[in-house]
Amino acid sequence: xxxxxxxxxxxxxxHHLSGIESRAQSPRQPGQTVRHQQHKSQIEIDxxxxxxxxxxxxxRNENAKKPATVHATYVISGIxxxxxxxxxxxxxxxxxxVMASSPYLPSSMPNQGETLDSVITASIVVVRxxxxxxxxxxxxxxxxxxxxxxxxxxxxxxxxxxxxxxxxASTHAQxxxxxxxxQWGMIQNHNVKRRTGPRPPPAPAAxAPAAxAPAxKPKSSTxxxxxxxxxxxxxAPPAKAEAxxxxxxxxxxxxxxxxxxxxxxxxxxxxxxxxxxxxxxxKAKPKxxxxxxxxxxxxxxxxxxxxxxxxxxxxxxxxxxAAAANRESRKEREERLKKMMDDDxxxxxxxxxxxxxxxxxxxxxxxxxxxxxxxxxxxxxxNGGRRRGKRQVMKKTTVKDExxxxxxxxxxxxETFSEDEPAPKKPAVNVPKAKASKPQGQGQxxxxxxxxxx
Amino acid sequence: MMAPDTHHYGFLCPPTDQEEEPxxxxxxHYNPRLTYHLPAGAARHYQQQYxxxxxxxxAKLKPSVExxxxxxxxxxxxxxxxxxxxxxxxxxxxxxxxxVAGTVYMELPMKPNILEDLTKENxxxxxxPRRTYTDPSNPEATQIMMEDESGRLRLxxxxxxxxxxxxxxxxxxxxxxxxxxxxxxxxxxxxxLPPQSPRWEGKAPENGPDTGKAHGKIAFVSGLGITxxxxxxxxxxxxxxxxxxxxxxxxxxxGSPTSSSKIxxxxxxxxxxxxxVTTDATADGKPQPKKYGYDASAYNxxxxxxxxxxxxxxxxxxxxxxxxxxxxxxxxxxxxQGIHRxxxxxxxxxxxxxxxxxxxxxxxxxxxxxxxxxxxxxxxxVWGCSGQNVDDVLRYMTLESSESSPDGSxxxxxxxxxxxxxxxxxxxxxxxxxxxxxxxxxxxxPYILESCPHIFFAGNQPEFKTATIxxxxxxxxxxxxxxxxxxxxxxxRVRVLALPKFNxxxxxxxxxxxxxxxxxVRFEVFKGQEEQK
Numbered sequence: 012x013x014x015x016x017x018x019x020x021x022x023x024x025x026h027h028l029s030g031i032e033s034r035a036q037s038p039r040q041p042g043q044t045v046r047h048q049q050h051k052s053q054i055e056i057d058x059x060x061x062x063x064x065x066x067x068x069x070x071r072n073e074n075a076k077k078p079a080t081v082h083a084t085y086v087i088s089g090i091x092x093x094x095x096x097x098x099x100x101x102x103x104x105x106x107x108x109v110m111a112s113s114p115y116l117p118s119s120m121p122n123q124g125e126t127l128d129s130v131i132t133a134s135i136v137v138v139r140x141x142x143x144x145x146x147x148x149x150x151x152x153x154x155x156x157x158x159x160x161x162x163x164x165x166x167x168x169x170x171x172x173x174x175x176x177x178x179x180a181s182t183h184a185q186x187x188x189x190x191x192x193x194q195w196g197m198i199q200n201h202n203v204k205r206r207t208g209p210r211p212p213p214a215p216a217a218x219a220p221a222a223x224a225p226a227x228k229p230k231s232s233t234x235x236x237x238x239x240x241x242x243x244x245x246x247a248p249p250a251k252a253e254a255x256x257x258x259x260x261x262x263x264x265x266x267x268x269x270x271x272x273x274x275x276x277x278x279x280x281x282x283x284x285x286x287x288x289x290x291x292x293x294k295a296k297p298k299x300x301x302x303x304x305x306x307x308x309x310x311x312x313x314x315x316x317x318x319x320x321x322x323x324x325x326x327x328x329x330x331x332x333a334a335a336a337n338r339e340s341r342k343e344r345e346e347r348l349k350k351m352m353d354d355d356x357x358x359x360x361x362x363x364x365x366x367x368x369x370x371x372x373x374x375x376x377x378x379x380x381x382x383x384x385x386x387x388x389x390x391x392x393x394n395g396g397r398r399r400g401k402r403q404v405m406k407k408t409t410v411k412d413e414x415x416x417x418x419x420x421x422x423x424x425x426e427t428f429s430e431d432e433p434a435p436k437k438p439a440v441n442v443p444k445a446k447a448s449k450p451q452g453q454g455q456x457x458x459x460x461x462x463x464x465x
Numbered sequence: 466m467m468a469p470d471t472h473h474y475g476f477l478c479p480p481t482d483q484e485e486e487p488x489x490x491x492x493x494h495y496n497p498r499l500t501y502h503l504p505a506g507a508a509r510h511y512q513q514q515y516x517x518x519x520x521x522x523x524a525k526l527k528p529s530v531e532x533x534x535x536x537x538x539x540x541x542x543x544x545x546x547x548x549x550x551x552x553x554x555x556x557x558x559x560x561x562x563x564x565v566a567g568t569v570y571m572e573l574p575m576k577p578n579i580l581e582d583l584t585k586e587n588x589x590x591x592x593x594p595r596r597t598y599t600d601p602s603n604p605e606a607t608q609i610m611m612e613d614e615s616g617r618l619r620l621x622x623x624x625x626x627x628x629x630x631x632x633x634x635x636x637x638x639x640x641x642x643x644x645x646x647x648x649x650x651x652x653x654x655x656x657x658l659p660p661q662s663p664r665w666e667g668k669a670p671e672n673g674p675d676t677g678k679a680h681g682k683i684a685f686v687s688g689l690g691i692t693x694x695x696x697x698x699x700x701x702x703x704x705x706x707x708x709x710x711x712x713x714x715x716x717x718x719x720g721s722p723t724s725s726s727k728i729x730x731x732x733x734x735x736x737x738x739x740x741x742v743t744t745d746a747t748a749d750g751k752p753q754p755k756k757y758g759y760d761a762s763a764y765n766x767x768x769x770x771x772x773x774x775x776x777x778x779x780x781x782x783x784x785x786x787x788x789x790x791x792x793x794x795x796x797x798x799x800x801x802q803g804i805h806r807x808x809x810x811x812x813x814x815x816x817x818x819x820x821x822x823x824x825x826x827x828x829x830x831x832x833x834x835x836x837x838x839x840x841x842x843x844x845x846x847v848w849g850c851s852g853q854n855v856d857d858v859l860r861y862m863t864l865e866s867s868e869s870s871p872d873g874s875x876x877x878x879x880x881x882x883x884x885x886x887x888x889x890x891x892x893x894x895x896x897x898x899x900x901x902x903x904x905x906x907x908x909x910x911p912y913i914l915e916s917c918p919h920i921f922f923a924g925n926q927p928e929f930k931t932a933t934i935x936x937x938x939x940x941x942x943x944x945x946x947x948x949x950x951x952x953x954x955x956x957x958r959v960r961v962l963a964l965p966k967f968n969x970x971x972x973x974x975x976x977x978x979x980x981x982x983x984x985x986v987r988f989e990v991f992k993g994q995e996e997q998k
């Protein structure tokens with residue numbers, strides 16, 4: 012494709028703004044591409060021509076045929092005069108004048124008034140076609156002027172050129188800069204060190220699905236992620252204090268497996284043997300995601316996963332849900348507690364209390380919360396003999412509630428840990444244990460049986 | 466390559482038919498040091514007391530400053546009284562002419578006070594930035610003291626008005642104790658520049674002597690201030706083009722910017738991000754429910770994404786050293802650890818792999834380093850900070866100029882003088898841990914400059930300024946700053962750079978690798994008729 016034809020098509024045929032940038036072209040380099048942002052197309056220009064000159068020639072020819080059809084933006088480089096005078100209003104619209112008269116021949120003046128401590132300050136200035144003469148007037152010496160971009164009309168805001176080039180960059184994101192750089196006219200470097208591996212997702216838009224992935228924690232197959240879950244069935248003290256009635260505690264233990272299943276399905280893919288629909292989904296999900304993480308670059312992934320692990324900590328997306336659930340349950344519990352306090356005060360009417368509580372507790376939707384915070388989860392990543400991860404620990408917090416009572420609660424909080432020593436056998440042991448305890452929980456789980464085993 | 470009709474500015478001409486050779490960048494010799502690298506994970510403790518740092522600083526610098534003082538004052542007789550050296554500040558006797566070395570401590574009316582913060586329970590918040598700690602309306606409230614492990618001694622006297630000090634500096638003071646128990650100072654000596662090792666530390670570079678012939682440039686930029694919006698910077702775009710060689714250049718003509726192929730390395734000295742990555746939840750007035758963890762609505766990823774794009778664009782051609790700054794997503798207290806590479810999904814391919822175990826991490830092509838940072842570039846020892854050190858020391862000083870011209874040239878002169886003072890105090894961040902948050906070092910005070918750097922820079926200054934500092938010139942913080950050329954090659958010579966903010970000035974600073982000469986390249990958009998409408 013002829014470059015003139017290309018430019019003509021893209022600049023002249025479009026009435027809306029379209030910038031053709033020559034930014035990827037060095038006049039010294041072979042193999043330029045003229046990029047057009049809107050059509051996301053590119054053409055290869057003969058290797059021995061220069062992009063800037065092509066733009067210039069096109070601009071000159073077109074405006075010679077019919078003036079002011081193409082508008083240009085220039086880059087001026089050189090040494091500016093000391094103060095920047097306010098640009099005057101005379102319009103130098105004829106760019107041929109630029110060619111003909113060159114009043115600012117480069118003069119060698121190393122030290123300027125403005126430059127401090129005899130420092131040479133060179134300027135690179137982008138200027139619109141109509142301001143070109145004004146801009147040139149501010150220069151004491153000019154080393155070069157070239158066409159930066161062409162567009163059908165004056166740009167009201169030159170910053171659109173940034174948008175244009177960003178768009179441009181995203182269309183070329185798939186090109187390896189190390190290979191194509193030479194073609195673009197980039198200064199080459201022999202010593203570039205780049206790790207091999209999967210090329211990162213090019214644009215933020217394309218990154219979105221990948222960013223979602225860590226939320227489900229699909230660790231690549233090369234990593235050994237052990238989402239160990241220890242259902243330490245400890246009851247929260249406030250709940251226990253009130254749960255002195257036998258039928259209530261029974262109802263709580265009965266609801267335990269339900270809560271386990273639901274929490275599992277919502278938050279983590281856990282190695283569970285349950286045939287629950289939810290848990291099977293939870294299991295299937297990481298399997299489908301795992302191949303998405305490129306397999307051939309196994310080596311690199313191992314190296315990289317330290318950062319991956321910490322990236323997760325930066326955005327602990329998965330914990331959010333759990334935290335929200337916890338907060339909800341806490342609120343609920345608080346409400347219930349308050350109610351009980353009220354009931355305690357009105358001590359004589361004990362019968363309604365008994366009637367009310369079990370019915371409340373037996374509804375499966377409400378039952379899970381009291382148990383849920385008792386679950387301690389742990390996630391361990393082992394790599395290179397180091398253990399890192401997050402674990403849930405119970406922390407006692409004492410809070411003064413609205414009525415001035417001090418309420419001590421045990422709440423699960425996430426804390427990160429990392430140890431330099433090789434992973435102890437403990438988490439590995441924990442997994443089978445957790446698994447072993449599951450079937451028991453399935454058949455009307457009894458909390459005490461867990462403690463008995465330990 | 467020039468056609469006959471093209472001598473007007475080179476490129477405003479039709480295409481020519483000549484073959485052009487690819488340009489290759491001058492290689493970079495780079496050896497970062499891990500002075501400010503903190504141990505990871507459990508090995509990083511915060512239980513220690515800060516007192517250890519001051520103790521270590523005094524123990525390390527006292528011999529040097531006493532040597533300087535001894536050379537100057539030994540055998541000195543003033544008004545018939547012989548000057549005597551006193552070991553500890555509490556040994557000073559009233560009416561006796563003596564000199565003593567210790568740590569300066571300044572009590573300033575507006576200085577942040579951790580005990581006050583603790584009682585107000587706002588100690589977890591970052592300190593409110595203040596312009597100055599001094600109270601110009603009440604200069605009496607400023608007290609300068611000298612302390613060592615024995616006690617404190619208040620310093621007074623007219624001499625202090627002509628000199629500038631800051632907490633944490635180790636000095637020797639000559640004077641007498643007056644009737645009030647204050648020490649009337651008549652002279653002060655500083656440790657002065659530490660010994661400087663020659664370039665390449667005396668060893669020739671590995672690649673032989675011919676690397677010395679090629680004049681390379683080290684590029685410094687700071688305060689990119691990327692916000693991720695389109696109003697961001699055409700200047701940043703021009704910078705990218707320039708660094709990659711897209712802008713074009715002609716070496717034959719004087720006044721053109723140096724060919725960017727000569728630039729061996731780019732150092733980004735802090736505040737690469739302009740907008741805060743977390744949008745202020747309380748900005749719209751109504752309190753929002755606090756969400757835990759990652760919240761897409763409260764997190765603005767655009768600035769860091771644009772920074773990543775910028776880096777990924779230039780990294781194929783130029784190695785980059787990235788220092789975090791005050792506004793960057795790193796820890797707040799010095800030394801700030803490098804911005805984690807997880808923040809750079811695209812450019813992290815150029816960074817070094819994470820170290821395994823206790824191996825020394827290798828230097829990456831893209832090196833996200835600490836702030837402050839030191840290392841060897843092209844054989845020169847470079848020490849730099851993103852500017853917090855200079856900003857904070859300036860808050861200790863009452864500058865006469867500050868009333869007349871808030872950000873005038875006198876102010877930037879003061880910044881250079883502060884940097885000079887730091888070198889002469891041999892302490893890069895004197896006010897840490899007093900007014901700059903710092904990691905509580907226990908066995909070492911890394912802020913001491915053990916060996917004199919060749920290039921000493923501070924980022925994010927209002928204006929570009931440079932000077933050459935030489936040893937053995939008496940420090941005159943108040944006086945003129947002209948550096949008299951001392952002969953003798955053994956004298957330490959430091960190129961001091963106050964780097965401007967790029968998003969305000971559009972300036973890129975180039976330092977020659979052979980002569981340490983400085984050049985500035987400025988990128989800007991001409992304010993034409995469109996802007997004036």
